[in-house]
Amino acid sequence: MNSYYNKTRRSTVRRRAGRGRYDRATIDAILDEGLVGHLGLVSDGQPFVIPMLYARRPDGEVPVIYLHGSPLSRVLRTLASSVPACLTVTLVDGLVLARSAFHHSVNYRSVVALGQAAIVADPQEKLAALDTIVERMVPGRTADARGPSEQELAATEVVALEVREASAKVRTGPPVDASEDYPLEVWAGELPITTTYGDPLPDSRCSLPVPDYVSAYRRAHAAPDLA
């Protein structure tokens, strides 16, 4: 579990090198917790960063990240043409309030993954990839929702980003102030950040009860009590 994942010159964390992590388990766990990633591509020398739903393929020697969209999408067409890509996933865990403005920080876990992508042409892998993306939204959903028709499959492009190099960066814990600042009368500590789900809103034409797997998912992401 702790094998290093292709730590190369350009994927090595330099600033705050102590926060760098390169093991597959850390990288996979961050990828599996995020919902929206930020995909970087270059077009005519200009970088573009596009938010996208994604899902990691659950198996494989090398991390593979599925992305999907319309076959007409510029982003997907560019991505599928074997250009260098970067997918970054960031989980923000809390604000870090230090006694000095200078030492303010954020607790976070992020992955920067570099690789190249190709269209998933195999129909079975394509279907499995789409299921993986829907299951990432709410576990249990694929068994309930109507699966894709032939026509819908044709109107969906799935792209697999093979990750060649990746690094994670993680900050946890309290602020670290300069020793001479600890006596200051300034509150210091962490303000944890959580992503929670509100009451499910059925659409106006739905009179069915909220399914158990939706309620369970929501409870698993319950908010902390407000004091």
Added chain:
Amino acid sequence: MNSYYNKTRRSTVRRRAGRGRYDRATIDAILDEGLVGHLGLVSDGQPFVIPMLYARRPDGEVPVIYLHGSPLSRVLRTLASSVPACLTVTLVDGLVLARSAFHHSVNYRSVVALGQAAIVADPQEKLAALDTIVERMVPGRTADARGPSEQELAATEVVALEVREASAKVRTGPPVDASEDYPLEVWAGELPITTTYGDPLPDSRCSLPVPDYVSAYRRAHAAPDLA
């Protein structure tokens, strides 16, 4: 408030063009609600996407986004060398569960901002920019925390990204299913996503009460009640 902000060929939303927004008010509101942005840069043809704290300068004809870090940071040095950059900010507002897997979606608000950056050399603007970044974390914090010393200012680089082109993309509302799918016995609707703050955790050397501005900020981001 509704003037279009430099809608150019490359900043025009093509896929789901109906979700594209170009007015300053929408763009500024999304930038002001986000905490971490994703900065895209190119190095040797490879795009890199780096998560960064940012803050919008509150005034000005053109949107300006402040970023900061160590003067030794590769990212900041590259950014300050007038290369094309992209900063993307994404707010995820909810999962959209349709009757068909195909029509699943996410409610979100995002901004893609293209521009070039320069170091903020003026000491007063630099100090104001750092205050703006700290205030974005928790409003009221700059009046409490110790401000930066000369030495700390020298150890911090502030970069101003002048946004030349920008677009926002917004999805709201319920799922839109194919008309023949509405009779299906599948729950459909939205699962709203909220960012909430947990109990403040004072660091082990802090015995002061939680300041009012921290409690107020937390209440302003209270979680919805769990049914």
